[in-house]
Amino acid sequence: MTRVRTIVALVGALVLALAFAQPTRTVPEARTRSLPPIAGEAVADLADDAGAWLRRMVASERAFDFGVAPVERSALPAAEARGGGFAWPAGATLEAVRVNFDVHWVGRERVDGRPVVVIELVPRHEAPAWRFWIDVATGARVAYRATLGDGRVVAEGRGDATALVRATAAEPLPAPRAPGDERAAAWREAFGGLDGFEPVAVGRVLLASGVPALRVTLWDGLTGVVLLAYPATRASARGDMMSTRSTGDLTLALVGPVPEATADAYLEALSERRWARADLATLLRRWVPAVDGRAEDAGGTD
């Protein structure tokens, strides 16, 4: 009996240990390593050509690193920036920006004693307007702010401009294609996109707790919006910058910095389509066909 009791206690302790042992997330430390300052690589002043400054910024983005990690605030959590620069926006597609935004010249300012130019990208659709502060000497972005039409600041960030250093292994700002892969193109033909946003990726993901979902990533050149379809749940997800709608067996969710009215209208339009009344398995079979007998997994959160 003592042996049984000991075994039961050990199993219980093991279960407890497994339950409460959370995987430690490594937080990237602020980059404080000292790198040689930029010397003799100043870019040509591009006068007041906002489009040229935008191209310069995209080209220089993440070619420069900050001595101290930039400070950012946003209504939605952002993916960790690749290359140590700003996390927002997640990428830039100049072709889509040209189509969806009006690029305005705002003026010149000084930030921490360095001359910067300020440009603003005003969307022609319901999406955040982006304002960028660009260092004249390097073309690198030192600050940004994304604002919705009603004045709400979706995301803003600022780096220490005086500590701009040249990165040794820089990655350019990723430029997502529009319209993206074939599935995204098919999706666009079938349903269109949210006004101004084009589908760039369609895939299957696992949400938290292992809930499978169909994910459609929509992109307007600077801002991303994610459409998720997953089995109806007993609790509706709530939060800033996200809308949900139940359609029988499915819950549709739109996550991203667009006005709630726009998101709700898009979800309502989608929910009236016949596919929204299908179950998730049917939806995934249609949009994420099996590869070699296995359902393709386009990345997951867990």
Next chain:
Amino acid sequence: MNGRDPRDAAMARPPGDGAAFERWLAEGMAPDAHDHAAGRLLADAWRDRRRALDREPAFGAVATARRWRVWWWAPVTLMAVAVVAVVAWPSPAFVDGDALARAYIDAMGTLPAGSP
């Protein structure tokens, strides 16, 4: 038999006084008890007493405390496992705002790259 039921004799007059009877029960029967009719009856009475003890009602503070002293680890372990199951095994159908936010982060982190 002499026409009298030997059990009457045994029940009417246990050997010795009450204390001796208890001692008899406690120490077991005398080796020759089985040879005696009354002794056999006493053996039966002892057996019945044992059975009655076995069938003792399963309630009462003393009985509960006695069982708890032996079996306390069973409910404690079961409850611990149940608590762990509830805490660490959320319903698979639960999708909250944090899950959607994580899905957004993941989508932005896996944007399909293309040529600008």
